[in-house]
Amino acid sequence: MTGRLKIRDLANAVQSEMKIHGSRAENILEGLREIISKFLMSDLSGLGVKREGNHIDESRYLYYDGEMSITLDHLPQGKKIPPHDHGTWEALAIYSGSLHHTVYERKDDGRVGGYAELEVVDERVLKPGDISMVAPPAEIHSFCAETTDTWSVTIVGSPYKLERNYYEPDNNSCRVANPKKQTVT
Numbered sequence: 001m002t003g004r005l006k007i008r009d010l011a012n013a014v015q016s017e018m019k020i021h022g023s024r025a026e027n028i029l030e031g032l033r034e035i036i037s038k039f040l041m042s043d044l045s046g047l048g049v050k051r052e053g054n055h056i057d058e059s060r061y062l063y064y065d066g067e068m069s070i071t072l073d074h075l076p077q078g079k080k081i082p083p084h085d086h087g088t089w090e091a092l093a094i095y096s097g098s099l100h101h102t103v104y105e106r107k108d109d110g111r112v113g114g115y116a117e118l119e120v121v122d123e124r125v126l127k128p129g130d131i132s133m134v135a136p137p138a139e140i141h142s143f144c145a146e147t148t149d150t151w152s153v154t155i156v157g158s159p160y161k162l163e164r165n166y167y168e169p170d171n172n173s174c175r176v177a178n179p180k181k182q183t184v185t
Helices: 007-021 025-040
Strands: 049-051 058-064 069-074 081-084 090-096 099-106 118-126 131-134 140-145 151-156 164-168 173-177
Touching: 007 025, 007 058, 007 069, 025 090, 025 131, 025 151, 090 099, 090 140, 099 131, 118 131, 131 140
Parallel strands: none
Antiparallel strands: 049 058, 058 069, 069 151, 081 140, 081 164, 090 131, 090 151, 099 118, 099 140, 164 173
């Protein structure tokens, strides 16, 4: 690609990779790394349409087609988002700032209500240009922005489920909640 990378170019690339790889998120991500990296070098300030975000106050749609979405999200410094799942894959690419991000895999079979054993599979501080994929079987993550200027470009392959699991790894528990109807501290 030459010239300025457009949002539509990124959306088309995501859709192409999804056609090739189906729901195999890691394969989708590998096919998108280069174009996401180029996209992150664009000036995204002022782009997008305001949307109601989960756990955050400022989020903008860059692309939405009823299934796949690309958003630009401001992650507030110091606000710890607890471990939660999505019901779909999500690629989180850091545009600016610094984000402490942890990805978990659920180890129990989920048959006992309120009980969950999690294992950390990826824990790191993401910086501009870094990308993390949250996808089954490791579709649980938590995060906390370390700087006031932390923005991410988030790509989601299908709609989020409305009711999600929220986890407390320290006591092997979980609860079901709607992220729009709960307070996260």
